[in-house]
Amino acid sequence: MADRPEGSAKQGSNKPALELHVPEPTYRPGDPVDFAHITVPEAGKQPRPDENCEAIETSPLCYDLVRVLGDDNKAHGPWDPKLDAETLRTMMRNFAMVRAFDERMFRGQRQGKTSFYMKCTGEEATSISAAMALASDDMVFPSYRQQGILITRGYPLIEMINQIYSNKGDKLKGRQLPIMYSSREHSFFSISGNLATQTPQAVGWAMASAIKGDSRIAATWVGEGSTAEGDFHSACTFATVYNAPVILNVINNQWAISSFSGFAGAERTTFAARALGYGLAGIRVDGNDPLAVYAAEKWAADRARANGGPTLIEHFTYRAEGHSTSDDPSGYRSAQERDEWPLGDPVMRLKRHLIEIGEWSEEQQEELDRKCVEEVKAVTKEAEKNGILGHGLHHPFRTMFEDVFEELPWHLKEQSEQAIRERETKFPEGRPGA
Amino acid sequence: MTTDVKKKPAAETGTERRLNMIEAINEALDVKLAEDPDVIVMGEDVGYFGGVFRATAGLQEKHGKTRVFDTPISECGIIGVAVGMGAYGLRPVPEIQFADYIYPGLDQLISEAARLRYRSAAEYIAPMTVRSPFGGGIFGGQTHSQSPEAIFAHVSGLKTVIPATPYDAKGLLISCIEDNDPVIFFEPKRIYNGPFSGYYDKPVEPWKRFDSSIVPEGHYTIPLGKARIAREGEAMTVLAYGTMVHVAEAVCEEKGIDADILDLRTIVPLDIEAIEASVEKTGKCLIVHEATRTSGFGAELSALVTERCFYHLEAPVERVTGFDTPYPHSLEWAYFPGPVRIGEAIDKLMEA
Numbered sequence: 001m002a003d004r005p006e007g008s009a010k011q012g013s014n015k016p017a018l019e020l021h022v023p024e025p026t027y028r029p030g031d032p033v034d035f036a037h038i039t040v041p042e043a044g045k046q047p048r049p050d051e052n053c054e055a056i057e058t059s060p061l062c063y064d065l066v067r068v069l070g071d072d073n074k075a076h077g078p079w080d081p082k083l084d085a086e087t088l089r090t091m092m093r094n095f096a097m098v099r100a101f102d103e104r105m106f107r108g109q110r111q112g113k114t115s116f117y118m119k120c121t122g123e124e125a126t127s128i129s130a131a132m133a134l135a136s137d138d139m140v141f142p143s144y145r146q147q148g149i150l151i152t153r154g155y156p157l158i159e160m161i162n163q164i165y166s167n168k169g170d171k172l173k174g175r176q177l178p179i180m181y182s183s184r185e186h187s188f189f190s191i192s193g194n195l196a197t198q199t200p201q202a203v204g205w206a207m208a209s210a211i212k213g214d215s216r217i218a219a220t221w222v223g224e225g226s227t228a229e230g231d232f233h234s235a236c237t238f239a240t241v242y243n244a245p246v247i248l249n250v251i252n253n254q255w256a257i258s259s260f261s262g263f264a265g266a267e268r269t270t271f272a273a274r275a276l277g278y279g280l281a282g283i284r285v286d287g288n289d290p291l292a293v294y295a296a297e298k299w300a301a302d303r304a305r306a307n308g309g310p311t312l313i314e315h316f317t318y319r320a321e322g323h324s325t326s327d328d329p330s331g332y333r334s335a336q337e338r339d340e341w342p343l344g345d346p347v348m349r350l351k352r353h354l355i356e357i358g359e360w361s362e363e364q365q366e367e368l369d370r371k372c373v374e375e376v377k378a379v380t381k382e383a384e385k386n387g388i389l390g391h392g393l394h395h396p397f398r399t400m401f402e403d404v405f406e407e408l409p410w411h412l413k414e415q416s417e418q419a420i421r422e423r424e425t426k427f428p429e430g431r432p433g434a
Numbered sequence: 435m436t437t438d439v440k441k442k443p444a445a446e447t448g449t450e451r452r453l454n455m456i457e458a459i460n461e462a463l464d465v466k467l468a469e470d471p472d473v474i475v476m477g478e479d480v481g482y483f484g485g486v487f488r489a490t491a492g493l494q495e496k497h498g499k500t501r502v503f504d505t506p507i508s509e510c511g512i513i514g515v516a517v518g519m520g521a522y523g524l525r526p527v528p529e530i531q532f533a534d535y536i537y538p539g540l541d542q543l544i545s546e547a548a549r550l551r552y553r554s555a556a557e558y559i560a561p562m563t564v565r566s567p568f569g570g571g572i573f574g575g576q577t578h579s580q581s582p583e584a585i586f587a588h589v590s591g592l593k594t595v596i597p598a599t600p601y602d603a604k605g606l607l608i609s610c611i612e613d614n615d616p617v618i619f620f621e622p623k624r625i626y627n628g629p630f631s632g633y634y635d636k637p638v639e640p641w642k643r644f645d646s647s648i649v650p651e652g653h654y655t656i657p658l659g660k661a662r663i664a665r666e667g668e669a670m671t672v673l674a675y676g677t678m679v680h681v682a683e684a685v686c687e688e689k690g691i692d693a694d695i696l697d698l699r700t701i702v703p704l705d706i707e708a709i710e711a712s713v714e715k716t717g718k719c720l721i722v723h724e725a726t727r728t729s730g731f732g733a734e735l736s737a738l739v740t741e742r743c744f745y746h747l748e749a750p751v752e753r754v755t756g757f758d759t760p761y762p763h764s765l766e767w768a769y770f771p772g773p774v775r776i777g778e779a780i781d782k783l784m785e786a
Binding site for chain 2: 139141171172173175176180182183184189190192194197199200201202203204205206207208209210211212218230231233234235237238241403404405406409410411
């Protein structure tokens with residue numbers, strides 16, 4: 001024990017010994033899972049305040065769970081966004097496409113075609129349904145599990161695959177880890193890979209939009225684990241100080257690699273409740289309920305667009321798969337969790353709803369799933385013509401030195417010449433892609 | 435290629451005006467705010483109050499509070515929102531009140547601003563200029579005196595600029611704001627009001643007594659990556675920037691050394707041609723900076739000179755720097771690389 005200052009009470013006095021609390025998840029591998037402790041309120045029972053209300057009026061929603069789709073697969077209550085059947089089918093098409101894409105890319109990584117991949121299984125609604133509630137030119141600052149936004153915005157699959165393979169077709173010139181996309185054309189900010197850095201950036205973009213009297217808003221996505229980063233605190237502070245037209249989406253998927261949400265504070269409060277201390281509007285939403293996610297995001301977007309200010313939305317969901325292809329969750333959590341998750345699967349819930357309202361069938365679903373798998377397969381083959389990781393069809397060596405600065409300074413010119421000399425020494429006969 | 439401000443006739447650009455460095459910086463910001471509606475200035479206390487060193491005085495009143503405004507005390511947030519503003523198309527000029535406070539913003543600078551162009555294959559850029567007073571000699575203690583330029587020079591994708599005169603401060607700052615890459619603009623706060631000879635017991639001589647305080651009105655630029663010949667000579671090359679340019683000049687003057695003193699102005703990109711030309715001419719090289727010694731920018735300069743000019747050297751390269759300790763409050767002048775330390779190194783080179 002550390003030395004005490006002279007005169008302070010000696011150990012062994014009648015004061016109780018202090019105890020450090022180290023959070024522990026409820027279930028570890030092999031444990032039977034019972035999520036009875038998670039309160040799942042009835043769909044349709046949550047109040048929906050006006051978009052232009054005072055932030056404080058959203059406080060009850062920070063501890064509640066906005067839900068629209070009930071166990072009867074019908075939409076209920078004031079948060080029902082009343083989407084037409086065509087929009088719901090588009091949402092389903094985006095869901096099916098992301099799932100087919102994730103499956104194929106995961107397998108591609110296992111086959112050695114790339115180094116890394118991250119699925120978003122179980123969290124599709126938090127990106128797709130949210131993105132559908134935004135205008136297509138609203139600027140998004142995603143984290144690494146929002147491929148659903150790109151698919152929703154019609155980004156070509158081949159560009160995604162080229163990037164994942166880091167091949168010669170990769171618009172990012174093979175510089176970024178797979179899935180760290182960027183598309184200015186789709187108002188999709190370059191994904192960093194460092195966590196939560198995108199959150200103050202989204203606020204800054206939104207501030208700029210407001211400075212210029214633009215009508216576009218910004219939205220950002222961050223995992224519950226990385227809300228612990230200082231950047232997130234900065235983002236919330238700047239958002240509230242300047243009443244920035246921004247939506248802060250916290251994706252609470254319960255797990256940050258092997259650390260459960262308790263290591264970001266979830267044992268004590270909700271992530272939505274963070275909004276209260278900053279004076280932001282806050283909503284906690286069932287992240288596996290596509291209609292509720294859409295409605296919450298739309299509410300926040302309308303509020304921001306009307307100069308009502310920023311909103312923090314906690315999407316309560318579950319990461320059904322590993323963190324990435326480099327992760328094996330069977331080493332730290334119970335495999336039963338996924339099956340027992342009380343909020344179900346967003347794709348299944350949307351499917352059942354569409355069928356319930358007479359706008360869809362099992363046959364149509366099978367047909368859609370099959371078409372998506374075929375399309376992804378065909379595009380993958382097309383992308384493979386541009387090469388796969390480590391097979392030579394990369395960008396030319398000189399591109400390694402471009403874009404460090406707008407212009408190449410002398411020291412990078414010298415280093416570029418060295419890289420080319422090294423290549424000539426290694427491959428005197430020359431080699432494709434040089 | 436170098437430029438020499440002393441040769442620049444004031445009449446060329448109108449009436450001769452003499453400004454101190456703060457006024458020159460204020461004017462650069464004013465010029466850019468007026469010219470370019472995408473320029474915004476922000477930072478702690480920079481708005482209504484005009485900055486703790488007065489560098490932004492009057493700018494909010496003139497350009498409006500959505501162009502010049504105060505921020506929360508959050509360097510991470512200041513740099514982070516500046517990255518987002520740059521992605522939108524603005525040219526933010528954030529101020530970090532003291533260079534010592536910049537560290538909470540390092541991830542946003544190093545991993546984000548510096549890499550954005552590269553990682554997005556130029557889809558997004560971060561055209562920001564981070565202004566920050568740096569260096570000691572004002573009894574700032576260990577949290578208001580540091581010179582962290584080497585940290586930024588080590589990062590690929592960042593430019594680092596350090597002016598040594600009012601004329602340069604304005605022209606360089608305008609260049610930085612117009613540059614499409616992120617730039618760290620360190621302002622040597624010891625010489626805001628006048629150049630410093632290194633003799634702390636002598637009163638500050640105001641800038642207006644020196645021709646390098648003649649600052650033209652309106653817009654002018656000084657290219658990044660071009661050194662300034664502060665003094666032309668044959669006996670030895672002195673490489674310095676910021677405050678230390680003036681201290682080196684004073685010591686050489688006092689000792690009667692015919693030194694070739696290069697004010698580097700920007701350390702990334704570096705004017706290697708000017709350095710090589712000078713060392714090839716003199717055969718001796720003294721490097722002076724206020725920052726700590728180990729892995730300081732002087733180590734890079736020493737390596738470059740040795741690698742590229744070895745056969746012209748008549749003596750080992752000498753480095754004069756701050757000590758590898760925090761900047762102590764009461765022993766500030768024992769820490770500062772002043773005339774005694776510089777003089778000793780000069781003697782060593784002259785005896786070689």
